[in-house]
Amino acid sequence: MNKNIDLTISCYGEVKKNHYHLAILPWGATEPHNQHLPYLTDCILSQAISLDAAGLALHENQVRCMVLPPVFMGSQNPGQRELEFCIHSRYETQKAILTDIVASLSHQGLRKLVIINGHGGNNFKNMIRDLAVDFPDFLIATTEWFTIVPPRNFFEEKDDHAGELETSVMLHYHPEWVRLDLAGEGKSKPFALSSLKDKIAWIPRNWQKVTQDTGIGDPRKATASKGKQYAAAVTGELCRLFTELALNENIYIEN
Numbered sequence: 001m002n003k004n005i006d007l008t009i010s011c012y013g014e015v016k017k018n019h020y021h022l023a024i025l026p027w028g029a030t031e032p033h034n035q036h037l038p039y040l041t042d043c044i045l046s047q048a049i050s051l052d053a054a055g056l057a058l059h060e061n062q063v064r065c066m067v068l069p070p071v072f073m074g075s076q077n078p079g080q081r082e083l084e085f086c087i088h089s090r091y092e093t094q095k096a097i098l099t100d101i102v103a104s105l106s107h108q109g110l111r112k113l114v115i116i117n118g119h120g121g122n123n124f125k126n127m128i129r130d131l132a133v134d135f136p137d138f139l140i141a142t143t144e145w146f147t148i149v150p151p152r153n154f155f156e157e158k159d160d161h162a163g164e165l166e167t168s169v170m171l172h173y174h175p176e177w178v179r180l181d182l183a184g185e186g187k188s189k190p191f192a193l194s195s196l197k198d199k200i201a202w203i204p205r206n207w208q209k210v211t212q213d214t215g216i217g218d219p220r221k222a223t224a225s226k227g228k229q230y231a232a233a234v235t236g237e238l239c240r241l242f243t244e245l246a247l248n249e250n251i252y253i254e255n
Helices: 041-061 091-107 125-134 164-173 224-247
Strands: 022-027 065-067 112-117 139-144
Touching (some): 022 041, 041 065, 041 112, 041 224, 091 125, 125 139, 139 224, 164 224
16 A cells, blocks of 8 residues: 555655545544444444555556545544443534644645545535635535445345444454444344334434344344455546546536
């Protein structure tokens, strides 16, 4: 991996020599992931996916991105704050963090940022709308890496949290951090009300009433091979996004 696209290990002596087209911001959370994955799974995977995609964009298209260190402040459901060392970050906190990052990058002359979200509880759309008022010449895009490519062609079990998808991708990147011998089955309970099950309305799920082991989705069929194939498909799509954003100033069709 080219160290000059990973701010976690980059040095200023090298970075200052390069022109960067855009910044990439992995964003996750600090929370239990069933009983077998690290608390920082959402940060680890969003950063790993970002680095692979940035490396691909540089190698194939000479588009240079800088992947920022992941943000670990995630929004949690009721029933999660009671779990040991699970950290809930308020909307206002997340918005303040994002605002400071955008203000710093904008002051330095950068004008494009892509958020790679790894935590389903995070939502950046209203923050981005607000920042578009304060920084009208700064483009912010956001995506969830685990929704870019439909998982049905890669995995057998449906993954909502710490199931086959996340476990497989973690086995691909960091098998040494996966303890499948500790994994629960990831069984979950749906809402009792049919209107909520049919998504006529949304309410946050109380995590301790939904799941017994903090996971939703069975991780036991996870393999590194599945994770590698899925990660490759996702990074290919992100490479396309990074390249198009970097090389095109006008993102709208002109008459």
